[in-house]
Amino acid sequence: xxxxxxxxxxxxxxxxxxxxxxxxxxxxxxxxxxxxxxxxxxxxxxxxxxxxxxxxxxxxxxxxxxxxxxxxxxxxxxxxxxxxxxxxxxxxxxxxxxxxxxxxxxxxxxxxxxxx
Amino acid sequence: xxxxxxxxxxxxxxxxxxxxxxxxxxxxxxxxxxxxxxxxxxxxxxxxxxxxxxxxxxxxxxxxxxxxxxxxxxxxxxxxxxxxxxxxxxxxxxxxxxxxxxxxxxxxxxxxxxxxxxxxxxxxxxxxxxxxxxxxxxxxxxxxxxxxxxxxxxxxxxxxxxxxxxxxxxxxxxxxxxxxxxxxxxxxxxxxxxxxxxxxxxxxxxxxxxxxxxxxxxxxxxxxxxxxxxxxxxx
Numbered sequence: 001x002x003x004x005x006x007x008x009x010x011x012x013x014x015x016x017x018x019x020x021x022x023x024x025x026x027x028x029x030x031x032x033x034x035x036x037x038x039x040x041x042x043x044x045x046x047x048x049x050x051x052x053x054x055x056x057x058x059x060x061x062x063x064x065x066x067x068x069x070x071x072x073x074x075x076x077x078x079x080x081x082x083x084x085x086x087x088x089x090x091x092x093x094x095x096x097x098x099x100x101x102x103x104x105x106x107x108x109x110x111x112x113x114x115x116x
Numbered sequence: 117x118x119x120x121x122x123x124x125x126x127x128x129x130x131x132x133x134x135x136x137x138x139x140x141x142x143x144x145x146x147x148x149x150x151x152x153x154x155x156x157x158x159x160x161x162x163x164x165x166x167x168x169x170x171x172x173x174x175x176x177x178x179x180x181x182x183x184x185x186x187x188x189x190x191x192x193x194x195x196x197x198x199x200x201x202x203x204x205x206x207x208x209x210x211x212x213x214x215x216x217x218x219x220x221x222x223x224x225x226x227x228x229x230x231x232x233x234x235x236x237x238x239x240x241x242x243x244x245x246x247x248x249x250x251x252x253x254x255x256x257x258x259x260x261x262x263x264x265x266x267x268x269x270x271x272x273x274x275x276x277x278x279x280x281x282x283x284x285x286x287x288x289x290x291x292x293x294x295x296x297x298x299x300x301x302x303x304x305x306x307x308x309x310x311x312x313x314x315x316x317x318x319x320x321x322x323x324x325x326x327x328x329x330x331x332x333x334x335x336x337x338x339x340x341x342x343x344x345x346x347x348x349x350x351x
Contacts, residue, residue: 008138015134016127023123050151053144057241058155058167061312066155071148072167079172080183083245083331087190090338094197097342 007048014041028096028106032089039085043078050074163303164238164317172243173320173327177298180323181283184330188280191334198341205344211261219261226254234328238317244324248331255336259343267340272333279330286319286326 014037021034050071056064058072096106103111141147148155154175155167164170172180210216233240234247258265290299302308303318310316 005143008135008143012131012134012138016131019127019130020123023126024120048143049141051144052146052148055146059239059241060155060159060165060167066152069155069167071151072154072171073148073151075168076171076176079168079243079245080180083249083335084183084186084190086249086335087187087338090342091190091193091197094194094342098197 011041011045026107032092046074046078159311164320165312166238169237169243173323191338194338194341205263210263216261219257223254234324237324238320244327247328251332252335256339276333279326283326
């Protein structure tokens with residue numbers, strides 16, 4: 001019981017916490033923080049789906065044969081997803097900077113409706 | 117208040133769905149299909165012992181080229197969104213003495229470590245993406261320590277473009293020699309190096325060096341864009 005769902009539970013919790021922040025927060029930066037938390041949850045979920053009990057990292061050697069290593073594919077996906085996530089977060093933040101310069105607020109209720 | 121309650125109900129429904137779906141995916145059991153094939157053939161087919169790297173660069177190299185393109189578009193987007201701002205830093209003082217001295221001492225080691233991560237991508241955990249991010253942290257540290265520091269744009273921007281072009285060029289050489297894009301001619305035809313040594317795994321170290329340089333310069337460019345003065349130029 002202890003080891004069954006810890007990773008799944010953590011990953012789903014992170015996704016839901018991020019989703020809650022996106023749904024309820026009004027500050028644009030807090031929404032982006034929520035998005036990042038959600039992204040972490042998705043990455044953790046992918047990694048934990050590929051986990052194999054009592055197996056080691058997929059770097060083959062005398063002790064790590066193809067029978068006792070974890071699935072390399074989710075790790076390969078997450079490896080690139082992390083850096084892409086950083087870049088897309090930077091893009092979203094620069095949109096937020098532009099929004100603040102134009103509307104002088106980061107409250108999404110107040111910037112609703114296209115002005116100017 | 118109603119909004120919060122609705123949101124909580126909504127996320128509970130979503131959470132229930134995800135949990136239901138994951139109940140059919142047993143945790144910690146071996147359920148590899150394609151992964152097994154990669155693990156069994158990775159040494160003969162790519163010469164790399166790190167299966168993750170072999171999947172990223174060799175088996176799914178075209179996919180990685182797409183991801184590098186996403187990174188390039190994101191960094192271009194940051195530059196396009198922030199181009200109107202004045203090219204000045206808003207910081208009024210340098211970092212503390214500890215930060216300044218520490219960054220000067222640590223800079224070469226962080227750069228060396230980043231280069232180590234991406235050159236040894238086929239042997240140890242890591243590769244071009246984390247290695248490039250490590251190099252970008254070194255530049256972030258100097259930016260925080262010295263307010264007047266700025267990267268050499270005439271060096272970084274051509275380097276970024278050149279590394280993207282050379283990735284495609286490596287793929288095109290493979291097309292010319294082996295008949296398909298990103299064919300690993302160095303390992304499969306020339307058979308350079310021994311498995312498990314630095315000189316092995318065909319074009320994986322070459323492509324990962326290219327990716328490392330590209331990620332490093334792009335993330336440094338994003339840092340440079342975001343850290344500058346936030347006042348808009350009038351007119």
